[in-house]
Amino acid sequence: MNLLADAFAWLSAPEQWSGPNGLQHLLAQQLYYTAIAVAIAAVIAVPAGWAIGHTGRGKEIAVAFAGAARAVPSFGLLVLLVLLFGVLHKPEAATVTFVILAIPSLLAGAYAGFEAIDRRVVDAARAVGMTEAQILWRVEVPLGLPLLVGGFRSAVLQVVATVTIAAYVNLGGLGLPIITGLSLRRYEVVLGGAVLVALLALVLDALLALAQRAAVPRGMLAAQGQHVTGPRRRLGPDPEPAT
Amino acid sequence: MIEFRNVTKRFPDGTVAVDSFDLVIPSRKTTVFVGSSGCGKTTLLRMINRMVEPTSGTVEIDGEDVAAKQAVALRRSIGYVMQNSGLMPHFTVAENIATVPRLNGGTRRAAKARALELMDVVGLEASMADRYPSQLSGGQQQRVGVARGLAADPNILLMDEPFGAVDPIVRAELQRELIRLQQELDKTVVFVTHDIDEAFLLGDQVVILAAGAQRLQVGSPSEITERPADDFVAAFIGAERGKRALSVKQTPNGPVLVDAEGRTQGVLVEGGA
Numbered sequence: 001m002n003l004l005a006d007a008f009a010w011l012s013a014p015e016q017w018s019g020p021n022g023l024q025h026l027l028a029q030q031l032y033y034t035a036i037a038v039a040i041a042a043v044i045a046v047p048a049g050w051a052i053g054h055t056g057r058g059k060e061i062a063v064a065f066a067g068a069a070r071a072v073p074s075f076g077l078l079v080l081l082v083l084l085f086g087v088l089h090k091p092e093a094a095t096v097t098f099v100i101l102a103i104p105s106l107l108a109g110a111y112a113g114f115e116a117i118d119r120r121v122v123d124a125a126r127a128v129g130m131t132e133a134q135i136l137w138r139v140e141v142p143l144g145l146p147l148l149v150g151g152f153r154s155a156v157l158q159v160v161a162t163v164t165i166a167a168y169v170n171l172g173g174l175g176l177p178i179i180t181g182l183s184l185r186r187y188e189v190v191l192g193g194a195v196l197v198a199l200l201a202l203v204l205d206a207l208l209a210l211a212q213r214a215a216v217p218r219g220m221l222a223a224q225g226q227h228v229t230g231p232r233r234r235l236g237p238d239p240e241p242a243t
Numbered sequence: 244m245i246e247f248r249n250v251t252k253r254f255p256d257g258t259v260a261v262d263s264f265d266l267v268i269p270s271r272k273t274t275v276f277v278g279s280s281g282c283g284k285t286t287l288l289r290m291i292n293r294m295v296e297p298t299s300g301t302v303e304i305d306g307e308d309v310a311a312k313q314a315v316a317l318r319r320s321i322g323y324v325m326q327n328s329g330l331m332p333h334f335t336v337a338e339n340i341a342t343v344p345r346l347n348g349g350t351r352r353a354a355k356a357r358a359l360e361l362m363d364v365v366g367l368e369a370s371m372a373d374r375y376p377s378q379l380s381g382g383q384q385q386r387v388g389v390a391r392g393l394a395a396d397p398n399i400l401l402m403d404e405p406f407g408a409v410d411p412i413v414r415a416e417l418q419r420e421l422i423r424l425q426q427e428l429d430k431t432v433v434f435v436t437h438d439i440d441e442a443f444l445l446g447d448q449v450v451i452l453a454a455g456a457q458r459l460q461v462g463s464p465s466e467i468t469e470r471p472a473d474d475f476v477a478a479f480i481g482a483e484r485g486k487r488a489l490s491v492k493q494t495p496n497g498p499v500l501v502d503a504e505g506r507t508q509g510v511l512v513e514g515g516a
Binding site: 118120121123124125126127128129130131134138139142143217218219220 | 289294315316317318319323327329330331332334335342343377
């Protein structure tokens, strides 16, 4: 318990929240890397997932790719990419690592969202004379949104936790107190950093859970008796394939 | 007038859903395709609005080949009502009904007015306009589906087993409403069902189909009942036993008609039609 008390004492000390390596600065770096990585991953994975979901083609390739991407250990990849890109391009190497981490969840969320839509609804949309673009934007995207947000939620959580390793290649973030604490054998600092990462993840998860709930179209809420809970939380990165 | 000319549909897996089919569907009448499941009746229906493309042969509307028209524009010009209503779950009732007018560039206000007008036509309370399909009963959802089919005032209305998923009482009610609507609106209705009673009730022209969309008999309900083309048709319509197999029974008050189960179905009136 002493260690925990020390960790909180360290966290609440005013000197930790000032200067160039102040915790607010590290927190901002952590969020910055997360935001950039998830945004880039979304630009790649969401259109790809929608294309797979809309056409029903290419799912096997996506599943194989996502499986492979999930199997890659992020830390090993980061070190490898830093070696490949050269030490001057460490931020790029870190960003690519986190983008690869975020893609599988977003891809799965995008196509699973479309797959979960009743085929008869899409057929009806086509039969009344919607163009393919109208089917996509007016039917598939709104109805697939809850699962996409679920995939986004998984991606953000995985990335925000993993960005911690950026400190190993001198890129800052909340991993910095963890690794410096380890080398200095100051475990209250390690624990303080870890607690901060965990709190950040919990806060983001709660916010995104609300977003996921808000993403359910109103007519679908009515179908489930006015109030609805989002897909069950899972530790794995898959969003639930069916609502 | 809709005309099928030597239409064949072979699906990629090799099944022949429709084999050399010819038919003329007269304008402003109700034509019913009836047959057991898998006979190709829905495939025939969906060829009219190009939801299915024939492998060979042509489908013409008023002498124009549908394949020459743009599919999206064609579909917007033809009403389509399907089983389980096919409503958009995230659109309100009014938005569902006004789908096609909105796609055709109508204003939100005009579309809402049109939706309310059609809700009145199909017997839905205006207060339901802002509800979602999941908040309606099956019968109400079908009425919304019919209203959506009518929204752009199409000449042709395609109905694919629209009343298949509702209970018998609601189905009878919807069938009566459709007959009333057809008397008022005078559309060319093409209706698909597996229920011969529904076919005889609604159809001016009934097309009895067997696997591969093979035409067993085409005619009015009276023609088919009076002169079934073969034993299969006679069995299918229940002319040998069932409710269309009536026999005369003499009673002290005059002759009556009884069905195969011995239940009295009506009184024989001399000099009737």
